[in-house]
Amino acid sequence: xxxxxxxxxxxxxxxxxxxxxxxxxxxxxxxxxxxxxxxxxxxxxxxxxxxxxxxxxxxxxxxxxxxxxxxxxxxxxxxxxxxxxxxxxxxxxxxxxxxxxxxxxxxxxxxxxxxxxxxxxxxxxxxxxxxxxxxxxxxxxxxxxxxxxxxxxxxxxxxxxxxxxxxxxxxxxxxxxxxxxxxxxxxxxxxxxxxxxxxxxxxxxxxxxxxxxxxxxxxxxxxxxxxxxxxxxxxxxxxxxxxxxxxxxxxxxxxxxxxxxxxxxxxxxxxxxxxxxxxxxxxxxx
Amino acid sequence: xxxxxxxxxxxxxxxxxxxxxxxxxxxxxxxxxxxxxxxxxxxxxxxxxxxxxxxxxxxxxxxxxxxxxxxxxxxxxxxxxxxxxxxxxxxxxxxxxxxxxxxxxxxxxxxxxxxxxxxxxxxxxxxxxxxxxxxxxxxxxxxxxxxxxxxxxxxxxxxxxxxxxxxxxxxxxxxxxxxxxxxxxxxxxxxxxxxxxxxxxxxxxxxxxxxxxxxxxxxxxxxxxxxxxxxxxxxxxxxxxxxxxxxxxxxxxxxxxxxxxxxxxxxxxxxxxxxxxxxxxxxxxxxxxxxxxxxxxxxxxxxxxxxxxxxxxxxxxxxxxxxxxxxxxxxxxxxxxxxxxxxxxxxxxxxxxxxxxxxxxxxxxxxxxxxxxxxxxxxxxxxxxxxxxxxxxxxxxxxxxxxxxxxxxxxxxxxxxxxxxxxxxxxxxxxxxxxxxxxxxxxxxxxxxxxxxxxxxxxxxxxxxxxxxxxxxxxxxxxxxxxxxxxxxxxxxxxxxxxxxxxxxxxxxxxxxxxxxxxxxxxxxxxxxxxxxxxxxxxxxxxxxxxxxxxxxxxxxxxxxxxxxxxxxxxxxxxxxxxxxxxxxxxxxxxxxxxxxxx
Numbered sequence: 001x002x003x004x005x006x007x008x009x010x011x012x013x014x015x016x017x018x019x020x021x022x023x024x025x026x027x028x029x030x031x032x033x034x035x036x037x038x039x040x041x042x043x044x045x046x047x048x049x050x051x052x053x054x055x056x057x058x059x060x061x062x063x064x065x066x067x068x069x070x071x072x073x074x075x076x077x078x079x080x081x082x083x084x085x086x087x088x089x090x091x092x093x094x095x096x097x098x099x100x101x102x103x104x105x106x107x108x109x110x111x112x113x114x115x116x117x118x119x120x121x122x123x124x125x126x127x128x129x130x131x132x133x134x135x136x137x138x139x140x141x142x143x144x145x146x147x148x149x150x151x152x153x154x155x156x157x158x159x160x161x162x163x164x165x166x167x168x169x170x171x172x173x174x175x176x177x178x179x180x181x182x183x184x185x186x187x188x189x190x191x192x193x194x195x196x197x198x199x200x201x202x203x204x205x206x207x208x209x210x211x212x213x214x215x216x217x218x219x220x221x222x223x224x225x226x227x228x229x230x231x232x233x234x235x236x237x238x239x240x241x242x243x244x245x246x247x248x249x250x251x252x253x254x255x256x257x258x259x260x261x262x263x264x265x266x267x268x269x270x271x272x273x274x275x276x277x278x279x280x281x282x283x284x285x286x
Numbered sequence: 287x288x289x290x291x292x293x294x295x296x297x298x299x300x301x302x303x304x305x306x307x308x309x310x311x312x313x314x315x316x317x318x319x320x321x322x323x324x325x326x327x328x329x330x331x332x333x334x335x336x337x338x339x340x341x342x343x344x345x346x347x348x349x350x351x352x353x354x355x356x357x358x359x360x361x362x363x364x365x366x367x368x369x370x371x372x373x374x375x376x377x378x379x380x381x382x383x384x385x386x387x388x389x390x391x392x393x394x395x396x397x398x399x400x401x402x403x404x405x406x407x408x409x410x411x412x413x414x415x416x417x418x419x420x421x422x423x424x425x426x427x428x429x430x431x432x433x434x435x436x437x438x439x440x441x442x443x444x445x446x447x448x449x450x451x452x453x454x455x456x457x458x459x460x461x462x463x464x465x466x467x468x469x470x471x472x473x474x475x476x477x478x479x480x481x482x483x484x485x486x487x488x489x490x491x492x493x494x495x496x497x498x499x500x501x502x503x504x505x506x507x508x509x510x511x512x513x514x515x516x517x518x519x520x521x522x523x524x525x526x527x528x529x530x531x532x533x534x535x536x537x538x539x540x541x542x543x544x545x546x547x548x549x550x551x552x553x554x555x556x557x558x559x560x561x562x563x564x565x566x567x568x569x570x571x572x573x574x575x576x577x578x579x580x581x582x583x584x585x586x587x588x589x590x591x592x593x594x595x596x597x598x599x600x601x602x603x604x605x606x607x608x609x610x611x612x613x614x615x616x617x618x619x620x621x622x623x624x625x626x627x628x629x630x631x632x633x634x635x636x637x638x639x640x641x642x643x644x645x646x647x648x649x650x651x652x653x654x655x656x657x658x659x660x661x662x663x664x665x666x667x668x669x670x671x672x673x674x675x676x677x678x679x680x681x682x683x684x685x686x687x688x689x690x691x692x693x694x695x696x697x698x699x700x701x702x703x704x705x706x707x708x709x710x711x712x713x714x715x716x717x718x719x720x721x722x723x724x725x726x727x728x729x730x731x732x733x734x735x736x737x738x739x740x741x742x743x744x745x746x747x748x749x750x751x752x753x754x755x756x757x758x759x760x761x762x763x764x765x766x767x768x769x770x771x772x773x774x775x776x777x778x779x780x781x782x783x784x785x786x787x788x789x790x791x792x793x794x795x796x797x798x799x800x801x802x803x804x805x806x807x808x809x810x811x812x813x814x815x816x817x818x819x820x821x822x823x824x825x826x827x828x829x830x831x832x833x834x835x836x837x838x839x840x841x842x843x844x845x846x847x848x849x850x851x852x853x854x855x856x857x858x859x860x861x862x863x864x865x866x867x868x869x870x871x872x873x874x875x876x877x878x879x880x881x882x883x884x885x
Contacts, residue, residue, distance in 0.1 A: 001670055002668065005675060008751070009678065009679075009682050012682050012683075012686075015758075015762075016686065016762065019762060019763070019766065020765070020766075023769065037790045037791050037794075038787040038788075038790065040770075040787060041767075041770060041788070041791065042766075042770065043770070044771055044784055054699060054701060057698050058699050058703075061699060064692075065689035068685075069685060069686070072685050073685065076682060079663040080663065080678070083599070083663065083666050083667065083668050084668055084670070085666075085668050085670075088666075088667055088668075090665075091860070092600055092601050092666055092667055092859065092867070093664065094601070094861060094862060095601075095604070095665070096604070096606060096857075097604045097607075097608065097658070098605075101605075101661070102605055105653065106608075106650065109650050110650050113647060114643070114647070116646055116692065116696060117642050117643045117646040118643075120696045120697055120698050120699070121639055121642075123698035124638060124639060124642070124697040124698050125635075127698060128638065128701075129636065160461070160553075160554060201553075202461060202552060202553040202554065203453075203454045203458070203553065204452050204454070204455065208771075208773070210702075213702045214701065215630050215702065215704055215705070216630055216632070217631045219566060219631070219632040220454055220548050221548025222548075222566075236784075239771075239773055239782055239784070241704070241705040241773045243452070243774075246376055246446060246462065246777075247372060248376070248776065248777070249372060249776040249777040249778045249779065249781055252781055
């Protein structure tokens with residue numbers, strides 16, 4: 001029976017790796033034909049500049065952990081097969097451990113793990129810390145107090161269970177009569193760095209754009225900024241990724257990425273169809 | 287040290303007029319650590335069943351959303367035509383996690399096995415504070431009632447804030463209309479669990495420090511005891527924070543304080559009376575306990591697995607001291623990594639870097655443990671018994687759960703996989719495929735000590751085989767779902783175009799989950815029949831070294847019929863000093879030697 005159980009444990013790395021590889025390559029069982037699951041069981045299409053880096057880091061960790069997964073899995077299989085008490089005629093290795101080995105398998109993972117941590121930091125800073133600038137300010141240096149941040153393209157407010165959007169209108173200021181109010185229908189221009197201010201009216205939500213690899217919890221009482229640059233046009237999902245109540249599942253928005261021209265035409269159209277606008281557009285645009 | 291040989295049974299029947307009062311003091315309000323341990327074991331196994339059925343409800347909805355559940359659907363939700371309502375779905379996953387964490391994993395490890403094994407394995411006659419020990423069990427009952435009633439107080443609409451109960455959803459009653467006082471009852475229940483755990487942990491620490499048998503130095507303790515000791519320390523230092531936070535949230539709900547409620551909210555068209563608070567404060571306080579709690583849920587399992595593997599490899603545990611230090615390392619680092627649950631919470635992103643580095647480093651002691659388990663198996667004479675198979679599957683599965691943790695520790699990758707099924711896969715590999723499998727192994731392993739009879743090996747192996755297959759069929763595809771970005775806690779994920787094509791895979795997983803729960807019938811039958819009609823065994827059926835195996839099976843009141851004296855560590859298997867392949871801790875050396883440490 002020892003052989004049977006060893007092979008059962010060998011199946012863990014073999015099938016485990018197979019599932020990941022076949023999902024990544026659209027092979028069976030993720031090939032989309034009959035007797036299989038639909039294809040595209042992998043990272044969804046990435047349409048952002050920053051997402052490429054995140055996907056690269058994901059692949060990097062996948063390779064690294066995959067190698068350790070296979071190595072430890074095979075070691076476990078081999079030890080179980082080789083040292084099965086019914087077959088193994090050799091005496092038991094009466095040992096309490098090896099100081100050298102302990103040092104080796106402490107230091108090597110420590111170095112690797114610290115490397116992974118440090119290797120990730122730049123991508124994290126780009127995603128969450130280095131907010132895009134309009135200009136570096138009079139002193140000509142980035143990262144100083146006089147940096148001028150890129151103003152947000154729009155403000156997104158989460159509430160049970162919808163995303164309320166507010167574009168500042170022609171005057172580029174929020175809270176003025178020419179603000180454009182929308183629900184769940186987010187449009188942004190392609191190939192431009194976009195900053196969005198996110199807030200919540202009631203409970204926690206999380207603003208998740210799977211295709212942009214962007215996620216940020218929206219916290220009541222806090223105003224936060226997220227940014228991305230889309231490289232492809234199309235329509236994508238906006239997902240709420242933090243439990244916000246019974247209707248959490250239906251808090252769905254749509255992200256439309258389009259050319260600058262299309263975006264401006266759409267924005268003007270939305271402005272004109274908005275009943276509450278008191279001023280004709282020409283007056284606002286001066 | 288008591289010298290009585292009478293078992294708990296004999297003790298009760300020894301009195302001529304043994305009446306109801308005796309029965310109650312022996313089996314109900316017992317101060318005997320073994321009875322209390324068994325009380326915890328039976329209670330938690332029953333809740334394990336409840337938690338598993340709740341999980342099937344979740345799986346049903348993910349596979350066949352909004353379709354009536356066959357047979358039981360019409361009984362449970364007659365109002366919705368047998369469907370799961372979205373309110374009930376939030377209650378389902380909230381209660382699944384609450385039951386599994388607070389009523390199953392933590393009490394089965396610390397309450398059942400901690401209670402049963404600590405005095406026996408250190409050679410003591412009972413816990414340091416038997417009455418406190420009894421109270422720690424009976425304080426679970428208010429929690430059972432409170433959390434159980436939160437489920438029924440407003441039908442189909444109980445506590446729905448997730449087991450993390452993040453405010454303001456949990457703090458402002460209007461945010462979850464129709465759930466009445468369910469969230470309040472839930473919070474009160476958690477407080478009672480906390481009091482129970484605190485009583486237990488104080489007792490375990492005192493007992494392990496003060497009541498070890500002569501010769502039982504700290505570095506002769508079995509890994510099970512080391513892990514229970516360090517777990518007790520974690521509980522004692524982290525738990526007060528959760529209890530305080532729980533009271534603050536209760537005050538926000540009931541009295542109208544504003545610890546976690548900021549100014550200017552409009553929740554469900556009403557204005558909360560209070561303000562000025564900060565929702566992130568709860569997350570910090572909650573995870574300051576609940577991250578160490580993650581280790582409270584795995585360290586004792588690691589300890590028990592170390593003992594089982596060494597025993598059935600018939601070989602000393604590889605690297606005993608590194609194993610002890612790595613448990614201490616996990617526990618120490620465990621206090622400075624709570625922020626990795628909050629990378630995307632709105633916490634200062636600079637903190638993300640600190641927490642990422644600390645989190646990465648916690649993989650290090652985990653890796654050391656895996657390598658040492660592999661080293662223990664290497665060069666042994668492995669006996670593939672049921673407990674050994676479960677222990678080996680712990681190692682195999684913990685490798686998956688440990689490695690997947692590296693993805694979410696890396697903050698940029700976490701941006702994508704946070705709150706997706708990748709996380710769900712990770713913690714089910716650690717907590718179910720890891721801890722629950724270790725607990726099964728521990729039940730098969732210590733069952734002969736608890737009841738004096740063996741569980742059936744063939745049924746045990748059938749139970750192991752199918753549980754192992756089905757758990758991987760259920761949880762492994764969750765990694766793939768997570769890679770697509772499939773979010774947690776959605777009553778209908780197929781509402782989103784991005785996730786619509788994932789339904790067939792979810793159906794496959796649900797079928798596996800149904801199989802996994804069903805096969806537990808084999809375990810339940812084996813467990814119950816073996817208590818009454820299993821093969822009778824003597825004191826040491828497995829040929830083990832640690833002290834619990836020199837006591838009678840089952841041990842009587844006072845545990846040992848002679849005073850155990852310890853001469854060596856618990857892992858002297860295959861020692862050249864003796865002819866047999868094991869060398870019990872209390873067996874005097876061949877020729878008279880001074881008490882020296884041999885490990």
